[in-house]
Amino acid sequence: MTTDLRVLTPDDWDRWYKAFEHAFGGVTETAQERALWRDLTEFGRSLGVWDEDECVATAGAFRFGLTVPGGARVDAAGITMVSVAPTYRRRGLLSAMMRRQLDDVRAWGEPLAILTASEPPIYGRFGYGAATQELAAEIDTARVRIAPPRRAVDADGVPRGGTGEGGAGAGRIRLRQVGATDPAVRAACEEIYAAVVPERPGMIARTPGWERLPVVNGERERDGMSPVQCVLVERDGEVAGFTLYRVKPEWDRSGPKGTVELRELYARDAEAYGELWRFLFGIDLTSTVRARNRPVDDPFQHLVSDVRRCGLQVRDALYVRLVEVGAALEARTYRTPVDVVLEVEDAFCPWNEGRWRLTGDAKGAACVRTADQADLALSVRELAAAYLGGVSLTSLAGAGRVTELRPGALAEASTAFSSDVAPWLPHGF
Numbered sequence: 001m002t003t004d005l006r007v008l009t010p011d012d013w014d015r016w017y018k019a020f021e022h023a024f025g026g027v028t029e030t031a032q033e034r035a036l037w038r039d040l041t042e043f044g045r046s047l048g049v050w051d052e053d054e055c056v057a058t059a060g061a062f063r064f065g066l067t068v069p070g071g072a073r074v075d076a077a078g079i080t081m082v083s084v085a086p087t088y089r090r091r092g093l094l095s096a097m098m099r100r101q102l103d104d105v106r107a108w109g110e111p112l113a114i115l116t117a118s119e120p121p122i123y124g125r126f127g128y129g130a131a132t133q134e135l136a137a138e139i140d141t142a143r144v145r146i147a148p149p150r151r152a153v154d155a156d157g158v159p160r161g162g163t164g165e166g167g168a169g170a171g172r173i174r175l176r177q178v179g180a181t182d183p184a185v186r187a188a189c190e191e192i193y194a195a196v197v198p199e200r201p202g203m204i205a206r207t208p209g210w211e212r213l214p215v216v217n218g219e220r221e222r223d224g225m226s227p228v229q230c231v232l233v234e235r236d237g238e239v240a241g242f243t244l245y246r247v248k249p250e251w252d253r254s255g256p257k258g259t260v261e262l263r264e265l266y267a268r269d270a271e272a273y274g275e276l277w278r279f280l281f282g283i284d285l286t287s288t289v290r291a292r293n294r295p296v297d298d299p300f301q302h303l304v305s306d307v308r309r310c311g312l313q314v315r316d317a318l319y320v321r322l323v324e325v326g327a328a329l330e331a332r333t334y335r336t337p338v339d340v341v342l343e344v345e346d347a348f349c350p351w352n353e354g355r356w357r358l359t360g361d362a363k364g365a366a367c368v369r370t371a372d373q374a375d376l377a378l379s380v381r382e383l384a385a386a387y388l389g390g391v392s393l394t395s396l397a398g399a400g401r402v403t404e405l406r407p408g409a410l411a412e413a414s415t416a417f418s419s420d421v422a423p424w425l426p427h428g429f
């Protein structure tokens with residue numbers, strides 16, 4: 001088989017994207033979705049494999065800034081649109097693209113590569129580890145109540161304002177239904193999103209163009225749903241949070257049983273956050289709130305009357321690859337002081353192999369080559385899983401995937417790597 005692996009050009013995009021859609025089952029996306037993905041495609045960073053004039057494999061790499069523990073934004077290649085034609089599968093085309101891509105990412109000076117996997121078994125062999133989880137919820141709002149605490153009072157015991165239309169005086173809270181795609185609304189929502197990004201590892205900063213993603217309506221996923229709707233929560237006229245959601249109206253002989261599908265909800269503080277959840281639970285003619293992707297430590301779990309009826313499910317989400325181990329480990333901070341020598345195994349990117357001394361704390365870190373004895377031995381995949389602080393090295397050691405060579409080193413490193421806030425990827429790409 002002679003195929004040609006080359007960088008994607010704008011002229012080839014249609015055939016390239018069609019090949020990608022075909023590998024995912026052949027459902028054609030809406031014009032709106034296609035336009036979005038075409039605009040977001042980074043041509044110099046995308047690859048296609050061609051057999052004469054047929055595109056038989058695809059892969060892209062967005063240029064992202066990923067929040068890591070400590071709040072820094074680190075360059076990360078967002079690996080995307082990976083596909084191999086059904087007629088060319090299992091002949092090594094994915095492996096060839098992964099090889100080229102990781103070499104490119106290294107040359108671009110980006111210490112991380114990240115992706116979401118269509119299937120978990122695919123990417124471990126290339127050094128990607130599952131570093132975040134996502135929480136899905138299907139909440140029976142006819143039975144589960146949500147009760148955010150009432151508003152704080154000031155020093156004289158006077159409430160700082162009411163809720164909804166009843167609010168009064170300073171700090172008046174108001175919910176406002178607005179057009180989700182209105183450019184001013186998008187800008188206000190993106191400002192809130194941007195403020196939240198540094199606070200949670202795993203979040204990605206949205207560069208221009210990406211603000212369209214949360215409001216794009218995909219035909220494939222609509223399934224009787226309304227277009228995306230938006231409600232802002234305002235305090236004294238300032239936007240303090242927003243939610244994007246869709247409603248699926250449904251009825252049976254005993255009445256309405258609609259579903260609210262939560263897409264996004266971000267708030268500047270607990271009060272605005274609680275108001276938005278209260279709103280979602282109260283939408284007339286609905287009896288379910290469904291969320292596909294929430295952080296595993298999402299506070300709503302502490303606001304509901306019956307968490308067991310929230311239909312919670314956890315699954316793997318963001319996969320991380322440390323392209324440059326030293327630079328990646330230096331880019332984050334550590335919860336507690338740490339000084340360990342890591343013996344890293346990395347067959348696919350051998351430049352990472354060997355011993356690294358990591359020293360760091362909550363202020364910063366250094367990670368350099370060393371000939372000193374190793375304290376912990378692990379593969380780059382396990383290191384990547386632990387990197388954002390959501391998977392513990394102790395848990396990986398329990399599975400035999402991390403070996404402690406100096407007593408005490410495991411607990412020291414595991415605590416240092418952990419994150420108080422669960423890492424979370426807010427949306428696919």
Ligand SMILES: CC(=O)SCCNC(=O)CCNC(=O)[C@H](O)C(C)(C)COP(=O)(O)OP(=O)(O)OC[C@H]1O[C@@H](n2cnc3c(N)ncnc32)[C@H](O)[C@@H]1OP(=O)(O)O
Pocket residue numbers: 023024079080081082083084085088089090091092093094095096115116117118119121122125
């Ligand atoms: C980031 C993203 O975009 S995720 C989206 C990934 N794409 C898809 O799921 C679309 C449908 N599937 C496909 O397009 C293809 O089957 C791919 C891309 C998953 C795999 O492409 P291929 O060219 O067949 O992979 P390749 O031949 O290089 O396989 C390399 C190794 O991975 C293994 N492998 C490949 N796909 C899978 C899989 N889905 N599950 C388990 N193992 C897999 C192969 O068996 C092979 O193992 P070996 O080296 O031990 O023999």
